[in-house]
Amino acid sequence: xxxxxxxxxxxxxxxALFALGLAVASKKFAVETDPRVDEIEEVLPGVNxxxxxxxxxxxFAEGVASGEAAVNGCPVGGARVAKLVAEIIGVESDGxxxxxxxxxxxxxxxxxxxxxxxxxxxxxxxxxxxxGGDKVCSYGCLGYGSCVAACPFDAMYMDENGxxxxxxxxxxxxxxxxxxxxxxxxxxxxxxxxxxxRCRSLLTGRFVRQACSVGCIACQRxxxxxxxxxxxxxxxxxxINYDLCTNCQECVAVCPMNTIVWQEGKPLIEKxxxx
Amino acid sequence: xxxxxxxxxxxxxxxxxxxxxxxxxxxxMGVSKQVDSAIGMGLATTFVMVVASAATWLIQWxxxxxxxxPFLQNMAFILVIASMVQLVEMFLHKTxxxxxxxxxxxxxLITTNCAILGLAIMTVQGNYTFxxxxxxxxxxxxxxxxxxxxxxxxxxxxxxxxxPKPLQGAGIAFIIAGLLxxxxxxxxxxx
Numbered sequence: 001x002x003x004x005x006x007x008x009x010x011x012x013x014x015x016a017l018f019a020l021g022l023a024v025a026s027k028k029f030a031v032e033t034d035p036r037v038d039e040i041e042e043v044l045p046g047v048n049x050x051x052x053x054x055x056x057x058x059x060f061a062e063g064v065a066s067g068e069a070a071v072n073g074c075p076v077g078g079a080r081v082a083k084l085v086a087e088i089i090g091v092e093s094d095g096x097x098x099x100x101x102x103x104x105x106x107x108x109x110x111x112x113x114x115x116x117x118x119x120x121x122x123x124x125x126x127x128x129x130x131x132g133g134d135k136v137c138s139y140g141c142l143g144y145g146s147c148v149a150a151c152p153f154d155a156m157y158m159d160e161n162g163x164x165x166x167x168x169x170x171x172x173x174x175x176x177x178x179x180x181x182x183x184x185x186x187x188x189x190x191x192x193x194x195x196x197x198r199c200r201s202l203l204t205g206r207f208v209r210q211a212c213s214v215g216c217i218a219c220q221r222x223x224x225x226x227x228x229x230x231x232x233x234x235x236x237x238x239x240i241n242y243d244l245c246t247n248c249q250e251c252v253a254v255c256p257m258n259t260i261v262w263q264e265g266k267p268l269i270e271k272x273x274x275x
Numbered sequence: 276x277x278x279x280x281x282x283x284x285x286x287x288x289x290x291x292x293x294x295x296x297x298x299x300x301x302x303x304m305g306v307s308k309q310v311d312s313a314i315g316m317g318l319a320t321t322f323v324m325v326v327a328s329a330a331t332w333l334i335q336w337x338x339x340x341x342x343x344x345p346f347l348q349n350m351a352f353i354l355v356i357a358s359m360v361q362l363v364e365m366f367l368h369k370t371x372x373x374x375x376x377x378x379x380x381x382x383x384l385i386t387t388n389c390a391i392l393g394l395a396i397m398t399v400q401g402n403y404t405f406x407x408x409x410x411x412x413x414x415x416x417x418x419x420x421x422x423x424x425x426x427x428x429x430x431x432x433x434x435x436x437x438x439p440k441p442l443q444g445a446g447i448a449f450i451i452a453g454l455l456x457x458x459x460x461x462x463x464x465x466x
Contacts, residue, residue, distance in 0.1 A: 003343065003344070006342050006343075006344065007344055007347055010338055010342060010344065010347075011347065011350065011351065011354075014334070014338075014351065014354060014355075015354060018354060018355070018358040021358065021362075022358060022361050022362065022365075025361075025362050025365055025366075026365055029365040029366055029368065029369040030369075031368050031369050031372075
């Protein structure tokens with residue numbers, strides 16, 4: 001009985017003393033962290049995907065608190081998270097733009113010509129570095145679905161024409177498909193943009209026609225017709241400057257190869273363009 | 276004086292905690308990828324060892340023995356060690372955030388480093404005086420640091436080696452640790 005009491009008292013006293021010491025030390029060695037960092041981390045998705053360019057959600061939160069990162073820098077969280085983060089920081093979030101992936105190739109099984117059969121592993125990257133797949137065009141989609149496999153959000157599928165399709169409602173612009181594509185045909189674009197030049201071929205018109213029935217032949221009609229100067233020609237390929245494009249669809253109408261497409265349901269955009 | 280030197284050398288080399296007694300293998304494997312963090316880990320552990328062994332010596336001979344409570348030894352010692360580790364953790368977080376991040380989970384895990392508890396119990400079993408205890412702890416801590424730095428140095432160079440796939444990572448580290456241990460057995464008979 002006596003031993004029990006002595007044990008309890010001695011251990012209890014020791015514990016209390018150490019607790020006191022640690023309490024003092026924690027005050028003395030307190031690290032001043034920005035309390036906003038914890039708050040921001042709280043509202044972030046927390047998947048640590050790294051799509052924002054920081055090492056993880058914690059780093060991104062620190063970045064926002066210190067002003068290195070934009071409040072709408074989390075592509076996965078989208079507008080909802082951007083708004084919450086902006087509230088914590090105390091700034092107005094200027095309507096963060098949601099981005100989605102766009103596949104810049106139209107050359108599926110029906111359009112792109114075959115030059116043989118490919119029997120290797122069904123993976124775009126392997127096909128690309130070995131003999132380049134079975135299509136004549138060496139710029140377009142290989143069609144083995146590495147982007148679809150890479151998508152962590154099930155936001156892509158391969159259609160019956162052998163081309164990847166992005167389900168824009170599910171896309172979080174994490175950029176995994178962009179990384180996975182060995183031919184760089186996937187791009188992250190503001191969701192509101194509805195006009196896209198779906199070709200990446202740098203060949204001249206004659207060779208494009210030999211390879212594909214929907215490739216850009218660099219005829220320049222779209223460049224001439226564009227009222228805002230959003231389309232320019234570079235390396236035998238029409239490029240679109242999304243900062244200037246207003247979704248007016250003039251180019252879609254004149255494109256002889258139907259390379260330029262209009263996605264139904266996208267809004268017309270008013271853009272104030274500074275000279 | 277000679278006696279103290281023998282204790283120091285013995286704890287440092289002949290009975291090296293990691294390579295001869297095989298205590299504290301967890302941080303030895305975990306924090307030995309870079310020399311920088313190995314040094315930090317070694318010094319943090321050394322600090323905890325010295326302070327904790329001094330505190331446990333006092334507790335053993337002025338609290339547990341007089342009141343007939345030696346059965347509480349493990350509990351009391353762990354309490355001391357855990358508190359010391361907390362202190363070191365706070366200190367490092369404040370003074371060296373980089374090191375704090377590099378050590379990660381292994382810093383709080385110093386608490387469960389058996390080398391520290393083992394050392395505290397060994398000093399009791401060996402009936403060391405207070406000064407001897409502190410010197411023994413210092414030797415043990417430096418020995419731990421030495422082992423960590425040796426392995427970290429080798430593992431840094433291993434980055435460039437062509438290691439067979441099944442042995443990469445922990446596998447080759449254990450083989451190297453074994454060879455180091457073998458080398459340290461050469462110190463036997465030094466004191």
